[in-house]
Amino acid sequence: MSEEKYIPKSKIAEWFDSRLPLLSMAHHLREYPTPKNLNYWWTFGGILTFCLITQIITGIVLAMHYVAHADLAFESIEHIMRDVNYGWLLRYIHANGASMFFLAVYIHIFRALFYGSYKAPREMIWIIGMIIYILMMATAFMGYVLPWGQMSFWGATVITNLFSAIPLVGEGIVTWLWGGFAVDNPTLTRFFSLHYLLPFLIFGLVILHIWALHIPGNNNPIGIDIKQRSKDTVPFSPYIVVKDLYALLIFLIIFAGIVFFVPNILGHTDNYIKANPMVTPSHIVPEWYLLPFYAILRAVPSKLGGVIAMFGSLFILIILPWLDTSKVRSAVFRPLYKIFFWILVGDVLLLGYLGAMVPEGWYLFFGRLATIYYFAHFLLIMPILGFKEKTLPLPTSISEPVLDGKN
Amino acid sequence: MKNSYKNFFLIIIFTIFCLHLNLQASEERTSLIKTDWSFKGVFGKFDRGELRRGYQVYTEVCSSCHSISELSYRNLSEKGGPEFSIEVTKNIAESFEVIDGPNEDGEMFPRPGRLSDKFVKPYPNIQASKAANGGAYPPDMSVLVKARKGGAAYIYSLLQGYSDAPEGYVLDDGVYYNKYMPGNQIKMPNVLSDDLVEYSDGTEATVEQMAKDVSSFLTWASEPSLEARHKMGFKVILYLIILTTLVYFSMNRLWSRIESKE
Numbered sequence: 001m002s003e004e005k006y007i008p009k010s011k012i013a014e015w016f017d018s019r020l021p022l023l024s025m026a027h028h029l030r031e032y033p034t035p036k037n038l039n040y041w042w043t044f045g046g047i048l049t050f051c052l053i054t055q056i057i058t059g060i061v062l063a064m065h066y067v068a069h070a071d072l073a074f075e076s077i078e079h080i081m082r083d084v085n086y087g088w089l090l091r092y093i094h095a096n097g098a099s100m101f102f103l104a105v106y107i108h109i110f111r112a113l114f115y116g117s118y119k120a121p122r123e124m125i126w127i128i129g130m131i132i133y134i135l136m137m138a139t140a141f142m143g144y145v146l147p148w149g150q151m152s153f154w155g156a157t158v159i160t161n162l163f164s165a166i167p168l169v170g171e172g173i174v175t176w177l178w179g180g181f182a183v184d185n186p187t188l189t190r191f192f193s194l195h196y197l198l199p200f201l202i203f204g205l206v207i208l209h210i211w212a213l214h215i216p217g218n219n220n221p222i223g224i225d226i227k228q229r230s231k232d233t234v235p236f237s238p239y240i241v242v243k244d245l246y247a248l249l250i251f252l253i254i255f256a257g258i259v260f261f262v263p264n265i266l267g268h269t270d271n272y273i274k275a276n277p278m279v280t281p282s283h284i285v286p287e288w289y290l291l292p293f294y295a296i297l298r299a300v301p302s303k304l305g306g307v308i309a310m311f312g313s314l315f316i317l318i319i320l321p322w323l324d325t326s327k328v329r330s331a332v333f334r335p336l337y338k339i340f341f342w343i344l345v346g347d348v349l350l351l352g353y354l355g356a357m358v359p360e361g362w363y364l365f366f367g368r369l370a371t372i373y374y375f376a377h378f379l380l381i382m383p384i385l386g387f388k389e390k391t392l393p394l395p396t397s398i399s400e401p402v403l404d405g406k407n
Numbered sequence: 408m409k410n411s412y413k414n415f416f417l418i419i420i421f422t423i424f425c426l427h428l429n430l431q432a433s434e435e436r437t438s439l440i441k442t443d444w445s446f447k448g449v450f451g452k453f454d455r456g457e458l459r460r461g462y463q464v465y466t467e468v469c470s471s472c473h474s475i476s477e478l479s480y481r482n483l484s485e486k487g488g489p490e491f492s493i494e495v496t497k498n499i500a501e502s503f504e505v506i507d508g509p510n511e512d513g514e515m516f517p518r519p520g521r522l523s524d525k526f527v528k529p530y531p532n533i534q535a536s537k538a539a540n541g542g543a544y545p546p547d548m549s550v551l552v553k554a555r556k557g558g559a560a561y562i563y564s565l566l567q568g569y570s571d572a573p574e575g576y577v578l579d580d581g582v583y584y585n586k587y588m589p590g591n592q593i594k595m596p597n598v599l600s601d602d603l604v605e606y607s608d609g610t611e612a613t614v615e616q617m618a619k620d621v622s623s624f625l626t627w628a629s630e631p632s633l634e635a636r637h638k639m640g641f642k643v644i645l646y647l648i649i650l651t652t653l654v655y656f657s658m659n660r661l662w663s664r665i666e667s668k669e
Binding site: 036075078081082089090092195210234237238242243244245249250252253256257259260261270271272273 | 477551631637641643644653
């Protein structure tokens with residue numbers, strides 16, 4: 001991106017900036033030329049940054065009051081809810097914040113899929129993003145274990161047991177993960193430690209994600225490169241800042257609605273029952289945002305196969321930039337891909353729904369069908385479509401469709 | 408573009424529909440008895456009288472088996488709860504015997520309860536409670552309402568759901584038939600009967616009344632911050648809506664510079 005260089009206005013600024021170019025960076029972030037045709041689906045990057053910071057701040061305070069011990073964790077959560085000043089608010093923000101974080105990240109990912117934001121030259125942004133997403137799932141899963149309720153305990157048991165499917169070393173790995181021969185206090189304390197650590201790794205990766213973004217610049221709804229900076233872009237501040245803020249505020253209204261009026265709607269009632277290794281809940285389900293992967297896991301008849309399919313479903317996302325053979329980025333000009341995109345969205349939602357069901361009868365049948373389709377979308381449809389699809393003519397510049405008088 | 412928005416909304420509606428089905432499918436039991444709960448809704452608040460009567464039902468009936476280990480006596484006088492006066496609450500606390508200690512001789516000793524004490528438990532531990540109740544553990548009621556699908560309505564219904572088992576239905580030993588209990592078999596006997604307690608405010612103690620009062624009380628016990636939460640939520644959302652409106656107009660004004668350049 002070519003842009004005006006930062007010119008220090010004072011001697012001190014010049015001295016400082018030549019030694020540590022923080023002022024240049026601030027200048028760059030302010031002036032960063034952003035395509036002016038970004039729609040609201042592009043505001044989720046800012047929303048996600050907000051979510052991460054909110055989770056970290058509320059999490060740090062919660063950790064001051066939480067006790068990571070199998071005998072005390074459940075009670076310490078109630079201590080936070082009842083005796084800590086505004087503890088209920090912190091905990092409900094943190095617990096529902098995780099859900100809102102995932103809601104935003106799913107929209108963010110599907111936006112990238114729709115507009116081809118993962119394609120050259122933006123592969124690094126996409127790959128870092130996918131690593132962030134996987135770390136987010138690990139963090140959220142371990143966070144869900146901390147209240148030490150029934151779903152915490154049994155969810156941890158089910159998920160950690162997956163590693164036992166690995167041939168030869170599986171059992172050993174599970175014992176190592178647990179720190180014993182069952183999910184117990186050592187499991188809880190290490191999950192707490194990692195749950196505190198991972199968000200900071202995510203934070204670091206977010207910086208890399210944004211850095212990688214600032215090299216080629218933003219993609220945009222029509223997916224073509226910027227031709228003329230003065231015509232096609234606006235400076236990040238104030239134009240994009242105020243637009244992101246507006247979207248964030250609407251997001252916050254929904255967030256606040258959940259936190260203040262239905263704070264337990266996304267949780268499972270069983271997690272208000274203290275963990276009991278002697279009583280298995282009738283139906284163990286993970287949090288909603290992990291359900292599609294849970295459905296894939298259970299769709300495969302063999303345990304090892306299920307685990308491979310589940311991790312494979314994430315891995316193919318990482319190599320997506322090379323599975324998609326189409327030269328055109330935006331689905332706006334790809335009539336066939338557009339249809340397949342929406343089928344994929346439906347497929348993932350269906351998988352999520354089936355993940356919450358008992359895998360038998362029709363549920364299992366559709367679970368398998370949806371799993372096969374999920375893989376087919378990435379491994380067959382995406383590569384073939386690039387060669388077969390007749391794309392629509394691309395506009396010559398970002399400002400052109402605006403000038404056409406359609407807006 | 409218009410089309411994709413439409414699709415997105417359709418999909419959201421589809422999801423909600425699915426979740427709805429999900430909830431219905433997982434609750435294949437008799438639909439719960441409906442009643443008006445004062446604490447439901449955006450402005451929902453507890454009914455003080457209801458909470459106080461509910462506390463009475465809890466102490467006189469439930470507390471012989473069920474603990475509420477997370478409540479302290481002081482909570483009874485706090486805002487958003489039954490709001491007994493400090494004097495009344497102190498008397499309540501003192502009416503219970505708390506085992507404290509060890510003292511300087513290394514002995515545990517009984518003393519009258521204080522405001523800061525947690526509710527005295529009927530049994531010293533879960534094993535003792537099981538031994539006294541034919542092997543069934545009477546669950547702690549601290550977060551019971553949040554730990555059951557249906558919440559307050561479930562407890563309200565369950566307390567009124569006892570009847571003789573339908574013909575041909577084989578009940579296990581020491582188990583009672585209840586149409587709202589998942590599996591219809593419950594180890595807790597039907598404890599409520601009309602005029603079981605004598606309400607100090609003169610309310611007629613019907614089974615329905617006691618069930619409602621105690622369900623409200625247990626909702627408060629599970630969520631003592633409910634009123635504070637509703638109050639703050641209203642202010643927060645109002646503030647956000649005003650701010651959003653202001654930001655919206657500023658944004659339009661700002662972006663009009665870009666659009667007018669065309």
